Amino acid sequence: MAVKYELTKESKDTYARLGKVHTPHGVIDTPAFMPVGTQATVKAMSPDELKEIGAQIILGNTYHLYIRPGHKLIEDFGGLHGFMKWDGPILTDSGGFQVFSLNELRKISEEGVEFKSHLDGSKHFFSPEYVMEIEESLGADIIMAFDECIPYPCEKDYAKKSMERTVRWLKRCKKAHTKTDTQALFGIVQGGTFKDLRIESAKMTIDIDLPGYAIGGLSVGEPKEEMNEVLEYTVPVLPKGKPRYLMGVGSPDSLIDGTIRGIDMFDCVLPTRIARNGTVMTSEGKLVVRNAEYSRDSKPLDEKCDCYACRNFSRAYIRHLIKAGEILGGRLTTIHNLRFLQNLMKDIRSAINEDRLLSFREEFFESYGYKK
Numbered sequence: 001m002a003v004k005y006e007l008t009k010e011s012k013d014t015y016a017r018l019g020k021v022h023t024p025h026g027v028i029d030t031p032a033f034m035p036v037g038t039q040a041t042v043k044a045m046s047p048d049e050l051k052e053i054g055a056q057i058i059l060g061n062t063y064h065l066y067i068r069p070g071h072k073l074i075e076d077f078g079g080l081h082g083f084m085k086w087d088g089p090i091l092t093d094s095g096g097f098q099v100f101s102l103n104e105l106r107k108i109s110e111e112g113v114e115f116k117s118h119l120d121g122s123k124h125f126f127s128p129e130y131v132m133e134i135e136e137s138l139g140a141d142i143i144m145a146f147d148e149c150i151p152y153p154c155e156k157d158y159a160k161k162s163m164e165r166t167v168r169w170l171k172r173c174k175k176a177h178t179k180t181d182t183q184a185l186f187g188i189v190q191g192g193t194f195k196d197l198r199i200e201s202a203k204m205t206i207d208i209d210l211p212g213y214a215i216g217g218l219s220v221g222e223p224k225e226e227m228n229e230v231l232e233y234t235v236p237v238l239p240k241g242k243p244r245y246l247m248g249v250g251s252p253d254s255l256i257d258g259t260i261r262g263i264d265m266f267d268c269v270l271p272t273r274i275a276r277n278g279t280v281m282t283s284e285g286k287l288v289v290r291n292a293e294y295s296r297d298s299k300p301l302d303e304k305c306d307c308y309a310c311r312n313f314s315r316a317y318i319r320h321l322i323k324a325g326e327i328l329g330g331r332l333t334t335i336h337n338l339r340f341l342q343n344l345m346k347d348i349r350s351a352i353n354e355d356r357l358l359s360f361r362e363e364f365f366e367s368y369g370y371k372k
């Protein structure tokens with residue numbers, strides 16, 4: 001079995017739980033935040049630095065790696081693990097989301113999606129079968145099914161038709177998936193923000209027996225309350241003994257609120273993206289270190305942080321590097337943001353273990369500056 005989920009504790013007062021996702025390249029303690037490495041690198045981070053900040057699993061992207069440098073090249077270098085020298089677990093997204101978000105010029109049909117490369121405009125076609133071939137070449141431990149992530153808002157009629165096609169595509173993915181002993185295929189629940197469609201999608205998706213399931217189609221502009229509502233009626237339909245992955249989430253408040261509603265795995269480009277333009281997450285909330293007020297501030301980014309940036313450098317120095325466009329600036333803020341989220345997930349896991357997740361939420365929201 002490529003991936004096995006071990007449920008180690010269920011929270012008494014929420015849907016949160018502690019678990020371990022066992023993969024051929026190692027174990028992931030859940031709830032977990034997964035740093036995103038779109039082009040076979042978590043931007044600005046070396047594999048050693050990723051280990052140092054405590055990352056247990058990283059993400060790769062089928063769409064980007066197919067376009068450049070090509071999945072066959074990567075396969076010849078030992079897949080993503082050999083190519084980027086990351087020996088821990090890897091998850092690849094199927095490219096569905098990227099094809100839809102990066103390419104206006106695309107045509108969708110029962111067969112799959114025709115699109116043009118965002119690099120040179122060349123024409124390409126993704127079918128569930130071809131995407132499975134690409135993801136198997138990349139060799140990730142967890143591979144996502146080819147799905148359609150519909151926009152928000154979306155007409156209910158289209159949401160229903162799209163969700164039903166995504167289930168048919170999942171069946172085709174499962175049929176085309178050959179390396180079932182080393183790579184685990186996860187299905188993706190769709191249905192927009194329509195309760196009946198979400199529950200129908202979840203039931204049809206879990207009827208296809210797979211090692212794990214994701215909730216897609218969220219974090220696409222809907223209000224956070226709507227995302228939480230979709231989770232409240234969708235997650236309980238999913239089996240307790242399998243990992244649940246909420247795609248594209250998220251910010252610290254969403255990580256806590258998703259965990260409370262039973263989510264085990266999260267990914268988001270935000271922490272690395274905002275870091276490069278000088279915004280960091282700290283125990284006292286967001287800090288835009290490029291602002292003039294920090295020009296003579298000798299404190300670390302976050303006094304409570306144990307990361308390499310906070311142990312060695314002042315806000316003044318990091319602000320200078322960012323303002324000067326120095327590469328080290330974005331590297332230090334990225335190291336910090338990723339460590340901050342790993343520490344947040346560790347604090348969340350301890351809170352679940354001691355049945356105090358809701359009071360942890362209160363304290364964290366208070367200190368971070370979220371409204372309750």
Ligand SMILES: CNc1nc2c(CCNCC3CCCC3)c3nc(N)[nH]c(=O)c3cc2[nH]1
Nearest residue numbers: 059060061093097149216217218219247248
């Ligand atoms: C940011 N919000 C959001 N992201 C979504 C994503 C992408 C998740 N992140 C993948 C990484 C980014 C680059 C490398 C892999 C989604 N992906 C899929 N397949 N389906 C969704 O409904 C889906 C929905 C998503 N919503």
Ligand SMILES: [Zn+2]
Nearest residue numbers: 305307310336
């Ligand atoms: Zn730090």
